[in-house]
Amino acid sequence: MHRALLLGGAWLTLTGAEALVLGVLVTGLSVWLSLRLLPAKHPLALWRLAQHLPRFLAGSVSGGVDVARRAFSSDMRLNPGWLEISSDLPDGARVALGGELSLMPGTLSAGSEDGKLLVHVLDTSAGFDSAIPREVEDIAAIIGQTPKVRP
Amino acid sequence: MADIATYLLTGLGLVFFIAGTVGLIRFPDQFSRLHALTKGDNLGLGFIALGVAFQTDTWAQVAMLVLIWGLALLAAGTVAPLVARAALTESRKP
Numbered sequence: 497m498h499r500a501l502l503l504g505g506a507w508l509t510l511t512g513a514e515a516l517v518l519g520v521l522v523t524g525l526s527v528w529l530s531l532r533l534l535p536a537k538h539p540l541a542l543w544r545l546a547q548h549l550p551r552f553l554a555g556s557v558s559g560g561v562d563v564a565r566r567a568f569s570s571d572m573r574l575n576p577g578w579l580e581i582s583s584d585l586p587d588g589a590r591v592a593l594g595g596e597l598s599l600m601p602g603t604l605s606a607g608s609e610d611g612k613l614l615v616h617v618l619d620t621s622a623g624f625d626s627a628i629p630r631e632v633e634d635i636a637a638i639i640g641q642t643p644k645v646r647p
Numbered sequence: 648m649a650d651i652a653t654y655l656l657t658g659l660g661l662v663f664f665i666a667g668t669v670g671l672i673r674f675p676d677q678f679s680r681l682h683a684l685t686k687g688d689n690l691g692l693g694f695i696a697l698g699v700a701f702q703t704d705t706w707a708q709v710a711m712l713v714l715i716w717g718l719a720l721l722a723a724g725t726v727a728p729l730v731a732r733a734a735l736t737e738s739r740k741p
Contacts, residue, residue, distance in 0.1 A: 509710045556720075560690025563683050564666030567673060576679050595724030598731075599689055604682050606731035616678040616731060 498540050499527045538586065538639035548634045552596070555627070559601035566618070577620035579603075581613040583632045584641070593635045600627060649701040656698030663691035677734040685727040692719050 504523040511519060566572045585593060590613055594605030597615060602624030604616040617624050670683025696712045703709050 506714060509707070509714045512707055556686075556689055556693065559686040560663050560666075560693075563670055563686040564663055564690075567666045567670035567683055567687070572673065574675065574679055576676065591728075594728045595721075598681075598685055598727040599720065599724050601686070602682070604678060604685070604731055605728040606678070606735045607728055614735070616682075618679055618682050 498542055499530050499536075500524075501542070503527055503530070534588070538589070538641070541638055541640055544634075544638045548638065551630075551634070552599075555600040559599060562601045563618070573619060575619045575621055577617050579615040579617055579625055579628075580609075581615055581628060581632070582611065583613070583636075585632065585636060586639075589635050589639050589641075593631060596631055596635065597628065600624075600631065603628065652701045653698045656701070657695050658698075660691045660694030660696075660698060663687050663694060667691060677738075678731055681727055681731055681734075685723045689720055689723050692716055 500523060503526045504519070507519045507523055566574065581593075583590070583593070587608075590608055590611075594607065594613055594615075597603040597605050597613075602618040602622060604618075606614045606616055608614060615625075615628070664687065667684050667687025670687060671680050674680045674683055693716055696716045700709050700712050703712070
């Protein structure tokens with residue numbers, strides 16, 4: 497149902513109000529393909545996703561500004577390091593968390609190892625990691641879980 | 648008025664694209680460079696899309712700009728960890 501909304505919405509946006517019959521066909525086909533490739537294991541709370549949007553946008557802006565400041569400053573103030581994040585998130589959600597963190601200020605995921613997400617931090621003294629538990633909570637809420645974070 | 652907003656916002660977007668590129672060149676290792684690219688370009692495209700949105704006639708065109716930005720974000724968020732992973736695997740090779 498959610499996928500039908502998302503994919504149908506994408507079709508409508510791309511084509512406008514023309515080609516509705518074809519749109520229904522294509523949407524049906526892509527929902528079928530999507531469910532086949534990635535069966536729905538967890539509920540997806542779209543309103544939680546929408547709720548997360550303001551934080552995501554704010555993070556995107558501060559992430560971009562931060563990286564721009566460092567790129568233009570003479571000494572760049574880089575102090576890169578690695579973090580391992582363990583959480584109770586299922587595999588797919590951990591990938592989503594990695595993607596999300598890669599767009600947030602100062603953090604970049606490099607996939608997971610033994611169920612732990614490897615995160616590269618641009619400046620270990622700037623406290624970027626303090627935002628991570630909140631991201632884990634938000635992702636867990638989107639798939640209808642209450643998370644526990646073990647930093 | 649709309650034109651001024653477009654000039655300002657797309658100009659700002661270009662600054663972030665330049666920042667991303669400068670970071671790509673100046674940052675010391677692959678992972679830090681990836682930070683610069685993903686975050687700088689993400690914001691750059693966001694501001695350019697926002698600036699272009701002031702030139703649209705219909706909401707459908709705005710929706711399309713949002714879709715473009717959303718898909719680019721999704722791609723950046725997906726590809727950045729993959730590239731980082733590849734770099735990590737490569738650097739661990741004896």
